[in-house]
Amino acid sequence: MSESRLIIKFGGESGQGINTLGQILSKSIKESGFYNFAYREYPSLIKGGVASYQIDISDEQIASSSRYCNILSILSKDAIHDYLPSVSPNGVVIYNKEDLELSQEENNYIKENNITLISLDTIKMALEVQGIELMANMVLLGFIWKLLGLDTKPLEEIVRDTFKDKNVDLEAEIRCAMVGYNSNQIKNDVLKPITFKPKMKWKDSLNITGNEAVALGAISAGCRAFYAYPMTPATSIFKYLGDTYKKTGILIKQAENEITAAQLVMGSMNMGTRAMTATSGGGFDLMTETISCAGISETPMVIVLAQRVGAGTGVPTWTGAGDLSLALHGGHGEFPRCIMSVSNPQDAYTLTQEAFNIAETYQIPVILLTDKQIAESIFNIKDLPKPIDIERGISNGEYRYEITDSGISPRWIPSINNPTYLQTSDEHNITGESTEQSNDIVEMSDKRLRKVETLREQIREPEYFGSKNPDIVFVGYGSAGNTVGDTLKRHPDVGYLHYQYIYPLKYEKIIEIDGKGARIVLIENNQTGDFGKLIKQESGFEITERILKYDGRPLFLEDILNFLND
Amino acid sequence: MPIPITQYNNEVKPTWCKGCGNYAIHIAIKKALGELDIAPNQTLITFDIGCSGNGADKINVNAFKGLHGRSIPLAIGSHLANRKITVLATIGDGGCLHEGLDHLIHAIRSNYDITILIHNNQNFALTTGQATATTLEGKEMYGLPDGRPEREINIGELVLSSKPSFFARGYSGDPLQLTDIFKAAIKHKGCSVVEIMQTCPTYNRESSLEWFTERIEKLEKPLLTINDARDTVLMHEKIKTGIIYTDNSIPTFYDRLENRKNSTTELIDEVKQYDISKLLEDFK
Incomplete structure (x- = not known):
């Protein structure tokens, strides 16, 4: 196993400051020299419900979440029932002073998995060092930091940086973090140091x-x-562009x-x-x-389609990838389009630029697919790739709709x-004059659709990762692909064919892999395998083995590890 | 120097019915642009679907014929990209008050510097005479043998209730007045809405030239208060035409954008690669 992880999860209600806690911890871990990937679950509510913030820490770049955590910190009583099953053997659960009401089944789980429960009166501890009630989360942060066995300097730096422009007593915040760090409730046998x-x-x-x-x-x-028009999980694009609009x-x-x-x-x-x-x-x-x-009018357009799970309103704040068919077929009549799928910040940055180049050069709508797990999760990345040169395809001519x-x-x-x-x-x-002539209709329709073939020539092949002689090759895109990518580090006999360009589809590599005799497995975060259907439609090749998940959760690392171990 | 109207003509033959109000409206648009010295390539007109939309390929300007009910947002997107081009949105009463009613209200409250020309012939004519929101209550229409069961919308009342910066009402039977109205609407800085009462000899025979001639009275100058303007557009016995109401105190949408206040270029001049390295500092 070449990739190690240590996982911390905060569970509580919306509005309890879980995000701030998670962000400070995440940044402090990065500042200490570790990679982390942060994943949020939250309800479609402003206050209440059950929300979580999970940080997967690693020495390697990872882009997926684990189903299990080593440290669970519970900020509201009820969250224990939702998240206790996600605590791994020998894990630690930190909870507030009130007694937890656990079922027999839950008590058995704790016993069988040797889970340690630690009750921490964070409010009392904050008040003891002249902090205020609101600083209880800082006590918790210090406590967890001690469990991880990390030096306090990066934590202090990030705390100071986070609150520097806010109207808070910075020294009291630090004192609260330290009282948590130095708590006498920390015994050696519960430490979870990063190894x-x-x-x-x-x-x-x-x-x-x-x-x-x-x-x-x-x-x-x-x-x-x-x-803009707000819709989760696309809305934070609006926020970032709005927040930076004076600079840009x-x-x-x-x-x-x-x-x-x-x-x-x-x-x-x-x-x-x-x-x-x-939008979503x-x-x-x-x-x-x-x-x-x-x-039909051959006007360039770029639209980001950030997917979430479900038809109708569905489950608004949870992830999924069930809108590929919509992106492919949305809109009446037959016309060319391009569909791309991002999976991480690096390719999100590059593909967005390419989307504009293709939209303008080919005069078509370009749809950029993403999903909640990519859109809202926080990745650590070394840097963004180099920018792409701008190509606009603007040229003068005699006729706007000249046949080419x-x-x-x-x-x-x-x-x-x-x-x-x-x-x-x-x-x-060709001049733009309306027509009902049969030959005009056919000539112009054919011209437009030729753009798909021209575009197919230009776009990148899907990228292959992993074993040269694989037993199994996964085929996927989006956040589901990130999880497969992380699995490859543990399974050197596995391969992964990753798609950025969904349509027009380049399918030759799938046929080639099939020809070599590897098992091909489709992986998608949806119910009916939209991408598999597209592959079959375009190539005639049907991928019969599939991992499909549509419960609003992303593909967790264990989903694929379990599949491979079965 | 005014630009001759012939510069806005092209070879495509009109397909409107004999006596259709669109002929006069089309000429008035060309005449207004010419008299204001706005060249064909300095203009962009968005067209809707319907009889008014069928004018799209019969005029030599930059034009975009889009979808039913959407000529207003299409015009707004065009205008925001390049304010040096004069943008007009043409739309029928069907597209404007049914499919795209939201766009009209929000365009007025945002006060974009565009001109909206609502062709009101009181029916969906191109689909052979269905009722629209301006068809009179109780009038027998396509598929409605016992008359349309809903009350009608008065365009002037609707527009004035949204506090417009410019509202005028013209009539296709008086292309000279229409030209003057269009010129004022184009010159007005802000969202100018013009209701054009349009004859439809095929599907709205009741509102004939004679019917209009008996009722129309020209306003000498705009009303001073929005309440007076509202009373005026609600008159039954008389139909007042001309510039009904203006308010030059309302800033345009673009002028309210803090981050665009000192920019000397239009969005179309600004497409180039931008260095994001300073923005990336915030992610470290």
């Missing part, structure tokens, strides 16, 4: 979410307008609905700037008519220096 070595590269790394990387990709690519000069408009947001993107892109919107499945439904309009072999017609920007043209959602001839 792997720190690496300086993680100390300087970035602490970033998938959504923030998408936003940075848009900024880098010269996206000058962001049209990007125009931010919160639209009256997703239909408007999509129309604003189409209007702005047609005029010659770069604009974007981001329900909002994307409303955007589909505009995507169809962009398809590549399917790409000249497109120029409306301006005082250029001839006028009509951009239109009516079927049209």
Whole structure:
């Protein structure tokens, strides 16, 4: 096993400060030279419910969460019932002073797995060092820091940095952390020290979410307008672009609905700037008519589709990847489009830039898929990749919809220096004039669809990771792929074919792998295997072995390890 | 120097019915642009779906024919990208008051510097005469043999209730007044809404030229208060046309964007690679 993990989980109610706790701990761990990946579960509520913040610490870069934790810190009584089953053998549970009401079954679980329960009166401890009740979480933080066996200096630095601009008694915060750290309730047999070595590269790394990387990709690519409408888990792209708008000069408009947001993107892109919107499945439904309009009128568009689980309202704050078919088929009529899928901040940054290049060069809608596990989880990354050169494909010509072999017609920007043209959602001839002639319809439809083939030539092949002579090869995309990627470190006999470009689909590598006799397993965070269906539709090849998960949770490391061990 | 109207013409033949109000509206748009010296390539008109939308390929300007009910947000997205281009949104009463009613209200309250021309012929004509929100209550219409069962919307009342910065009402039977209204609407800095009462000789025979001529009275100048303007648009016996109400004190959407206040360029001039290294410092 070359990848080691130590996992800490906070469980409590929404509104108890779990995020702040998790963020300080996560940053302090990074500052100590360890990699960590942070995953949040939270209810679609402002206060109450059960929420958690899990930090997987490693010496290697990881991008997935474990199902189990070594240290569970419970901030509200009820959370114990939700999260006790996630404590691994020999784990530690820290809870507040009140008695836990445990069932017989829960008591058995604790006994069988040799789990230590530690009751900590964090409020009393905070008050004893002249802190205030609100600082109880700092006591907890200090206590956990001691369990991890880490030096207090990085923790103190991050605490000071976190609260420096806030109206708090900084020295009291530090005293509270220290009283937790020095608590006499810490016995040697409950310590969970990190046994792997720190690496300086993680100390300087970035602490970033998938959504923030998408936003940075848009900024880098010269996206000058962001049209927003809130919908989890896409909303934090709006937040980041809004929070930085004075530095970037990007125009931010919160639209009256997703239909408007999509129309604003189409209007702005047609005029010659770069604009974007981001939504989840329900909002994307409303955007589909505009995507169809962009398809026939050959107008560039970039839309981020951040997926969550379920039809209708579904389970709004939980992850899933059930919208691939929507991205593929949303919008009436037949028209070319491009679908990409991000899986981590690095490729979110790169693919967002490529999305603009492809949208403009091919004059098509580009849909950038992500999911809640990527969008909102916090990754440590060494750096973002180099930016991609901007390609716009703008050229003058005689006819706006000229018939070409590549399917790409000249497109120029409306301006005082250029001839006028009509951009239109009516079927049209080369000049843009509406037509009902049979030959015009066929000629223009064929021209448009040729863009798919031209694009297929340009896009990257899926990337293969892992064994040269694999017994099993997984095929996947998005956050499900991250978990497979982490599994490879423990299973050198396994391979993984990872897709960034979903449509047009490059399927030749799957056929090639099948030809070598490896077992091919499809992995998706949805119920019906959308991507498998696309592969079959495009290549005729059916992947019969599948891991499908659709309970709102991401693919945990153990989901794949168990599959391989079975 | 005004630009001759012929510069806005192209070779495509109109397909509207004989006597359709769209002929006059189309000419008035061209005339207004020409008299304001706004060249075809300095203009962008978004078109909706329906008889008004069928004008999209019959005029030489930059144009975008989009979807039913969406010409307003399409115009807004275009305008925000490049304010040097004059942007007009044309839309029928069906698209504007049914499919895209939300867009009209939010465009007015945001006060984008665009001009919205609502062609009101009181029916969905291109789909052969169904009722719209402006069709009179009780009127027999396509699929409604006992008359439409809902009350109608008065466009002026609706627009004025949203506190517009410009509202005018014109009539397709008076293209000269219409031209003057369009010119004022285009010149107004902010969201100008113009209701154009439009004859439809095929599906709305009751509202004929004669019917309008008996009722129309031109306003000399805009009303001073929004309440007076509301009373005026609600009159039954007379139909007042002209610039009904203006309020130049309302800032435009763009002028309220703090981060765009000192910029000398338009969004279309700013597409280039941006260095994000300073932003990345916050993630360390």
